[in-house]
Amino acid sequence: MGTDIFKNEPNLVKIPEPVVVVGDIHGQYYDLVHMLNKAGDPQKLNYLFMGDYVDRGIFGLECMMLLITIKINFPKKFVLLRGNHESRNMTESFTFREEVITRFDNQVYDLFMELFDALPIACVVDDKYLAMHGGISPELNLIEEINSVNRF
């Protein structure tokens, strides 16, 4: 269900203000819960997460489960971008692959990788600000070019 929502989003998503912009979570589930309680109800606020939800911390699975569940509830108000850790390469080198395989199996890991492949890569906030995880390519000249990237 979650993967299908992301697959239907463009590479460059748009979100209006007011918005809560959130940086790396890195498997810190209790910090994520605390932040959501502090910042406000996702039903009433827009949220923009800029990637790196997994690896390093030991609750990457919980972080992903909660973020995807909120995304399913509020698909337009809750934006999840892809960070460099939402990839096979990084999750193999860091901790998320082992976390998922230890607690579940390879099939679940592959499903997460399919979901990561479907995450959008950048966001325009209120037609004013450009947000993404890691910076702008020197080959990028026009913002519209982001949508021409084949992220699948």
Place this chain on the structure above:
Amino acid sequence: MEYLPDPVNDRPLKDLPPFVNKAIDDSLLFPRNSEGAEIPDWRLLEEFMSKEGPLSK
């Protein structure tokens, strides 16, 4: 949610909530909304995972 039982009443820290020791029931996690869709209850899942409830495939 089913909390860890304390059958002989010997939990030393009774002022702390007990852990959840059983997987969450699908009927609680996926309630039907007014349109009949089964949308996951994110608040329940947040609380469940905060109490270290076990996740199942």
